[in-house]
Amino acid sequence: MSQEIAKLTDNEITRELLNIVSDIDGELPADAAYNIREDSGCAARHSTDNIAIVGKTDGLSGLDIFVKSTTQGDRVFIPACITKSNIDELVYNDFHIEEGADVTIVAGCGIHTDEDESSKHSGIHRFFVGKNAKVIYLEKHIGIGLGEGKRIIDPVTYVELEEGAYLEMETSQIGGVDQSVRKTEGQLGENAKLIVKEHILTEGDQLATTDFKVDVNGEGAGVDLISRSVAKDTSHQEFRSVIVGNQRCTGHSACDAIIVGDGTVYAAPELEANHPDAMLIHEAAIGKIAGEQIVKLQTLGLTEEEAEEKIIAGFLSDH
Amino acid sequence: MLKVENLKFSVPDGKEILKGVDLVVDDGETVVITGPNGSGKTTLAKAIAGVEKATEGRIFLNDIELTDMDVTERAKNGIAYGFQQPVRFKGITARNLVELAAQRELTESELCNILGMVGLCTKDYIDREINTALSGGEIKRIEIATVFTREAEIYIFDEPEAGIDLWSFNNLIEVFQELKEEKKRSILIISHQERILEIADKIAVIDEGRITGFGPREEILPKLYQSDIHCPGECDLPYSVKEVLQ
Numbered sequence: 001m002s003q004e005i006a007k008l009t010d011n012e013i014t015r016e017l018l019n020i021v022s023d024i025d026g027e028l029p030a031d032a033a034y035n036i037r038e039d040s041g042c043a044a045r046h047s048t049d050n051i052a053i054v055g056k057t058d059g060l061s062g063l064d065i066f067v068k069s070t071t072q073g074d075r076v077f078i079p080a081c082i083t084k085s086n087i088d089e090l091v092y093n094d095f096h097i098e099e100g101a102d103v104t105i106v107a108g109c110g111i112h113t114d115e116d117e118s119s120k121h122s123g124i125h126r127f128f129v130g131k132n133a134k135v136i137y138l139e140k141h142i143g144i145g146l147g148e149g150k151r152i153i154d155p156v157t158y159v160e161l162e163e164g165a166y167l168e169m170e171t172s173q174i175g176g177v178d179q180s181v182r183k184t185e186g187q188l189g190e191n192a193k194l195i196v197k198e199h200i201l202t203e204g205d206q207l208a209t210t211d212f213k214v215d216v217n218g219e220g221a222g223v224d225l226i227s228r229s230v231a232k233d234t235s236h237q238e239f240r241s242v243i244v245g246n247q248r249c250t251g252h253s254a255c256d257a258i259i260v261g262d263g264t265v266y267a268a269p270e271l272e273a274n275h276p277d278a279m280l281i282h283e284a285a286i287g288k289i290a291g292e293q294i295v296k297l298q299t300l301g302l303t304e305e306e307a308e309e310k311i312i313a314g315f316l317s318d319h
Numbered sequence: 320m321l322k323v324e325n326l327k328f329s330v331p332d333g334k335e336i337l338k339g340v341d342l343v344v345d346d347g348e349t350v351v352i353t354g355p356n357g358s359g360k361t362t363l364a365k366a367i368a369g370v371e372k373a374t375e376g377r378i379f380l381n382d383i384e385l386t387d388m389d390v391t392e393r394a395k396n397g398i399a400y401g402f403q404q405p406v407r408f409k410g411i412t413a414r415n416l417v418e419l420a421a422q423r424e425l426t427e428s429e430l431c432n433i434l435g436m437v438g439l440c441t442k443d444y445i446d447r448e449i450n451t452a453l454s455g456g457e458i459k460r461i462e463i464a465t466v467f468t469r470e471a472e473i474y475i476f477d478e479p480e481a482g483i484d485l486w487s488f489n490n491l492i493e494v495f496q497e498l499k500e501e502k503k504r505s506i507l508i509i510s511h512q513e514r515i516l517e518i519a520d521k522i523a524v525i526d527e528g529r530i531t532g533f534g535p536r537e538e539i540l541p542k543l544y545q546s547d548i549h550c551p552g553e554c555d556l557p558y559s560v561k562e563v564l565q
Contacts, residue, residue: 228410256409295370296406298390299399300420300465310419314410 003028008036008044013083017110021079021140034077035063040089043081051076051103062092062124065105069098069130080109085117085149092124099130099162108140111151111177118150118178125157129192132164139169143176150178157184161192163218172199172316173208181209188249190218198227199316202235202263212241212253216278222250229256230312231263239267245278254283258315260308320345321367321473321505326376328362328528336362337373338528344473347503349495351510351519351536353543359528360509361403364477367507368400369393380472397472403481403509405462408449413439413461416449420468436494437464438487456482467494473505474498480512492518516540 004027005015018036019025028034033051036043040061047053050071056062065076078093097103109121129135143151159167173180186194194214202208214223223243231237243251257265269282289311297307321344328337337359344350352360365371367378369390378385385393394400408416417433418425425433431441437460449458459482466474480488492514498504499518508515516522522539524532532539 290406292406293408295390296402297419299368299370299394299402300416300469301391301394301422302419303391310415311408311411314408314412314415317410 003030003032009038011038011083013112014038014043014081017081017112018079020142021108021110022077022106028077029075032075032077037080039083039087048074050074056092060092061090065093065095067095067097067101067103069100071101071103073102075104075106078105078107080121080123082111082119082121085113085115085119085147087119090122095127097127097129097133097135100132102134104136106138109153111143111153112145113147113149113151114145115147116149118152120152122154127159127167129161129165129167131162135167137167137169139171141173141177141180143178151176152179153177154181159186159194161188161194163190164192166193168195170197173201175201175203177206179207183211186214186223188214188216188218188221188223191220192218194223196225200229200237201316202237203232204235206235209238215244215246216249216251217246219247220249225253227255228315230258230260230316231265232260234262237265242270243280244272244274245280246274248275248277251280257286258312259286259288320381322379323367324377326366327374328366328371329374336528337366340530342523342530344505344507346505348520349499349506349518350521350523351508351516352523352525353511353516354525358526360525361477363525364475364509368398368475399466399469399471399474401462401466401476401479403477405458407451407458410448412446412448414445416461416465417468420465433464433468436467438490456484459483460487473507475507477509479508480510480515
């Protein structure tokens with residue numbers, strides 16, 4: 001079955017935003033489940049044999065996404081697009097992942113404003129991941145348009161991992177978002193593993209705040225939080241992470257930030273070991289691009305500006 | 320042809336590191352610069368590449384004056400330069416760096432050939448970041464690979480042997496010889512290593528910022544071994560003895 005975006009929505013801005021936040025080229029994979037949110041409404045929805053997407057029935061705006069244990073490598077797309085100013089939405093999406101399932105979830109939000117009024121998306125995504133299930137969660141946020149109105153995205157992610165479950169989350173804010181407060185909380189069961197990779201670029205006078213709080217409750221569980229960010233111009237970023245080790249477990253957080261121009265960054269990684277075998281590590285490094293890195297790329301023929309662009313692009317890419 | 324005329328370099332406190340260096344590397348020639356630690360070898364290489372700005376003197380490559388050019392312009396005019404202590408990058412992979420050097424995307428086969436020259440297996444290294452997860456020797460070999468990848472008029476290497484294991488070093492010698500004999504490229508190497516000195520067409524000895532000996536390998540190498548080249552500084556020891564002492 002064809003899943004061309006052009007057949008799913010008439011709104012050209014939505015199509016543009018979808019291509020960016022879902023990393024697609026005008027077409028969703030033929031076998032994917034999806035729900036396309038457009039200006040607080042549903043533009044299109046499609047469930048599959050393995051993945052059921054159902055609107056919430058408790059009066060809240062949002063979805064329940066049920067991923068069956070028979071799911072093996074399937075994908076589900078849950079993007080949210082705001083194409084104009086004066087929208088302020090709060091969305092609750094709950095993902096129920098059955099034991100042994102293996103799924104990739106592509107979410108994310110794009111806001112377009114051409115006017116002077118702001119728009120805001122607050123998305124609360126909760127993941128209940130069953131025993132030995134595996135989830136790859138990709139979340140991209142972007143703001144576009146020429147208006148003075150602020151593009152504000154406040155994502156909240158709550159993760160509960162049962163025994164042996166694995167969730168890898170890659171979240172990126174790649175430009176144009178004026179304000180964001182992203183909160184991620186996790187509860188990890190026995191031998192569960194949570195990996196979070198965050199990439200944030202702020203420019204102008206943008207503000208971005210990250211708050212991680214992960215309780216590692218299960219024997220043998222582990223969490224790895226990796227944040228790489230670039231603060232340009234006069235933008236400001238804050239990074240806070242708290243890892244609490246309540247059992248024999250591992251925890252690692254790393255915050256690396258590059259400052260360009262007059263950007264400012266605050267980083268506060270925090271660790272709490274409540275068990276003698278909790279192995280917790282944190283790292284934080286903030287600074288300008290090292291001059292020797294720029295010179296190395298200049299020796300390969302790049303100009304200083306090209307070198308800086310390459311270094312930032314590489315730093316914010318996923319490796 | 321690379322021509323360096325009366326090159327001087329001083330650090331901000333006024334100390335003169337290079338005190339008027341003259342040097343010529345003819346087309347297709349391999350010149351090895353050697354000398355004691357702190358004699359100005361690395362500063363000379365950096366000044367030629369534009370990484371350090373000389374305080375006096377002139378530099379020409381194929382009759383084009385490079386003296387006032389920045390690093391980028393010198394690279395575009397044919398200087399390929401390998402750092403003694405390679406730079407680490409978060410988020411830039413071996414593939415990224417080699418492709419930047421080649422100025423185009425490379426096939427797996429091309430990447431394999433390039434990294435193979437420095438004794439690295441492509442599948443193990445190509446998508447790895449040039450960061451602390453790699454050893455100093457691994458990063459050094461990737462650094463050298465980026466220099467080999469460039470299409471340049473002259474290839475400058477600053478102590479390419481430093482941090483490299485014996486097996487990779489043997490490989491490196493072969494690649495230098497290929498660059499020299501098959502591709503007929505000009506090479507300037509800063510080195511103390513005897514096997515590198517032995518592939519030189521000419522050897523320049525530098526001490527305390529001055530060239531104290533320059534000529535064909537056959538002429539200079541025996542003098543180095545026989546300690547006939549003396550340090551011009553206060554100690555007045557033979558060059559080779561002074562190096563051992565340091």
